Amino acid sequence: MAAITQSIGLFGVTGEVGRAFFDGLEAQPAFVGRLRLFASAASSEETRVFRDKPIAVEVVEELASDRFDDLSEAILAVPADVADELAAELLQAGVRVWDATGHLRAHPRAVALTEATSSDLLIVCDDPLTALCQPVLDVLAAHAPLTELAITALSSVSLRGKAGVKELAAQTGNLLNGRGIEPSVWPQQIAFNVLLADGQRDSSGRTARERRIEKALSHLAAAVTVEQIVMPLFFGAMVQLRWHSSATMPNDLSERLASLAHTQVMPAQASELPSPVSDGADHDGVSIARVNLADRRGSLWIVADPIRAGLVRPVLNVLMNVP
Missing domain, CATH: 3.40.50.720 (NAD(P)-binding Rossmann-like Domain)
Incomplete structure (x- = not known):
């Protein structure tokens, strides 16, 4: 370069x-x-x-x-x-x-x-979660059209930036010391809790962000559903992909996914699986684990820092190459 x-x-x-x-x-x-x-x-x-x-x-x-x-x-x-x-x-x-x-x-x-x-x-x-999923889904779709795709994202509070991180830290400290809390960044308590949605939901129960991701990935499957859940984690994310394809995926799917840039695929019998703490914070790599195939259905987990792997790296890759 x-x-x-x-x-x-x-x-x-x-x-x-x-x-x-x-x-x-x-x-x-x-x-x-x-x-x-x-x-x-x-x-x-x-x-x-x-x-x-x-x-x-x-x-x-x-x-x-x-x-x-x-x-x-x-x-x-x-x-x-x-x-x-x-x-x-x-x-x-x-x-x-x-x-x-x-x-x-x-x-x-x-x-x-x-x-x-x-x-x-x-x-x-692009939305960071879209950018994380897109390369993996491209590999899947290259071998067999997807008829159904369901995405569940377990996201951290860094979605709301520094304010989201500070609120989780403050709530955790206050609750451990017997003090009350007043949620402001999040609609309710996030420390020691799980929020089933990040933002207001429409009449069908979807958030605006879920709808945007579904639309961005709609060309890859006939039916796409996205659910984003907020976990009491400071950084990182875990994303599960579940799909139904029109044909059986190849047995060497893990090897094909491992050929993606900045991506590692954990062996099925790995003694230690990736987590948001060890693999999903402060670096731009992507870890894929628990790749399961059963006839025309399959699932896998993506663990990464969505800000660094799903936003910063893709943006800088383009910025550094645009005249």
């Missing part, structure tokens, strides 16, 4: 998604351009060390009108209430915007990450 010399702005660097992108950029040997870091006033006077050099975190509200003129790329890992205005300023300055949180998917100029070209200036990233 040729050296990447463009100037990149990372917005929301102090949040969970921003932190993951910061680590991902640091690990990209091809990136030798300038990196600017941005956050809200709450993070003023903070710094981050990037390749042994300190970089001051800039407060967006305090910058001059020509503040973005030197940027060529901008990664937005910011809340919905500021994403639209910030994107408008960046696009006006001729900066290509990478929306990491999906807040701008309805923007008239938005293009999906999987369809991005060098001429596109507003690229909206």
Whole structure:
């Protein structure tokens, strides 16, 4: 890969998604351009060390009108209430915007990450769970069309960023010490609990995110259902895929899945199976376990960090290769 010399702005660097992108950029040997870091006033006077050099975190509200003129790329890992205005300023300055949180998917100029070209200036990233499942499902569908697909995602509180992580930590400490709790980020207690949905449900009991994932994967199976459950885990996720295919899957399916980039498949008799703690946090690899085939039905588990493996790595793979 040729050296990447463009100037990149990372917005929301102090949040969970921003932190993951910061680590991902640091690990990209091809990136030798300038990196600017941005956050809200709450993070003023903070710094981050990037390749042994300190970089001051800039407060967006305090910058001059020509503040973005030197940027060529901008990664937005910011809340919905500021994403639209910030994107408008960046696009006006001729900066290509990478929306990491999906807040701008309805923007008239938005293009999906999987369809991005060098001429596109507003690229909206795929849902991390979609990005985790897509390569695996492509392998399955290449051998036999899927007639039914059911996905159950056991997700961590990092779905809600730093606020979600802090609330789980605070609730855990308060409950262990006999103090009361007041849920704010989550609709009810998350510590020592399991939430059967992440967000409001429609008349059929589905959340907006579940519907989006179902739509994104609808080309792979005649019937797709997605359920997302929130676990009292800080990071990582476990996703079970269950399918019914029109023909029997090959016996060497595990070997074919193991050929996917950044993917390891655990042997059926492995003494230790992957978990969100050991394999699903702070790295961009994917672990697949418990691959079961029975006639035309099958199932498997995916364990990964959805932010790093399902968002940061796919985005940087495209960003580093788009002229």
